[in-house]
Amino acid sequence: MMCGSDAAWRATAGYLYLLHLDGPGLAWEYLRRNPEYQEAWQHADAHLDRWGLEAWEDPFLDARSACPIWNNTILPVxxxxxxxxxxxxxxxxxxxxxxxxxxxxxxxxxxxxxxxxxxxxxxxxxxxxxxxxxxxxxxxxxxxxxxxxxxxxxxxxxxxxxxxxxxxxxWTAQRRRRRTRGFRNQILHLRALQAVDAAAAGASHREIAEAIFGRDQVQAEWHADSSLRTQLRHYLRRGQFFMRGGYLDLLTPR
Structure with a gap:
């Protein structure tokens, strides 16, 4: 698991650094959680270009420590x-x-x-x-x-x-895009990544919801047609989409 331990996903504070990342930084956070990438990295799989990288980067390093080298045709620098x-x-x-x-x-x-x-x-x-x-x-x-x-x-x-x-x-247009994209989108990425980590650790949907929304709100609103269930499913789908290849969209300026 990428966030340290099986219980680390419960602490939202541990994910707050994600709010300060740009698109390529978020892309790395999704890629490093991909089990197929982790396996390929361990065995130095020859098909590096599949991941949009020009060199292997350790998936146990988060975006604050890693220096992933993205393919220059995808992310011109x-x-x-x-x-x-x-x-x-x-x-x-x-x-x-x-x-x-x-x-x-x-x-x-x-x-x-x-x-x-x-x-x-x-x-x-x-x-x-x-x-x-x-x-x-x-x-x-x-x-x-x-x-x-x-x-x-x-x-x-x-x-x-x-x-x-x-x-x-x-500074680059990345700064400008981040500001116009807004804080809400950063929160979506934070919650999606937290949900992905929790699911990888085997947490139930209710346990993940308690970590994201708080135990009191879940106790009051968790039922079959709850909007909390809908939101959580959205976070999980979003996280899986970006982790399984959608992260490349975060490298392309919008």
């Missing part, structure tokens, strides 16, 4: 390469430590040895691939694969591509 010597006027040096928030680096299993970078604050994310030479280059080039499936203006695109200093970083 910023690329950072060393600048050309003949044209450095508009090419700032790359300073990893100027990026705000927590940073994670992971070496890609590729001949060029590029690094996968995830920089995260409470509500913002930058994902990038960094050429090793860019870490020590006097100038760097920032670019995004095209077509970029994000409807941003030229100014927004330029801000994202330039990785300005911390106070002026023009």
């Amino acid at each position: 910023l690329h950072v390469t060393s600048g050309s010597p003949g044209n450095t006027a508009d090419q700032p040096a790359f300073n990893l430590w100027s990026l705000p928030g927590r940073k994670r680096l992971r070496v890609l299993d590729a001949p060029d040895g590029h690094l996968a970078l995830l920089a995260q604050t409470e509500s913002d994310w930058i994902r990038a691939r960094v050429e090793p030479q860019a870490l020590a280059a006097a100038s760097t080039v920032y670019w995004l694969p095209v077509p970029v499936p994000v409807p941003v203006s030229a100014t927004q695109h330029r801000r994202q591509a330039c990785l300005l200093p911390p106070a002026a970083v023009g």
Whole structure:
């Protein structure tokens, strides 16, 4: 079970970090709970592309610790390469430590040895691939694969591509989408993931409902035609949908 122990699913507080994740972060939370992925990870199954990943990631690491490397055709990320010597006027040096928030680096299993970078604050994310030479280059080039499936203006695109200093970083459209998507959708994901964990631990529907809605409300409203039953079935169906492949939709900008 992914949340620690067979009783861990009962504590909703343990899932509150999900409210601060972006789409790719939530996608990982669903994928790591997929029993087929867990089995494939243990045996280093050759069919990695089935999962939308370019490298295996430990399913026992939640989104606060993991650094999953998604297929770049599914989730295009910023690329950072060393600048050309003949044209450095508009090419700032790359300073990893100027990026705000927590940073994670992971070496890609590729001949060029590029690094996968995830920089995260409470509500913002930058994902990038960094050429090793860019870490020590006097100038760097920032670019995004095209077509970029994000409807941003030229100014927004330029801000994202330039990785300005911390106070002026023009964070990606992921931040904007999260705010417009709203808190309600984050709650749906939280409850769906909690329900999936509880079901995997063998909990009954009533036990899951008590964890999500509270024992008092379940005692008062749990009956054959209860709206609580309807909501719980929705959470379970939603969780299964995203866990069994629907998580890929969370990687595609809307």
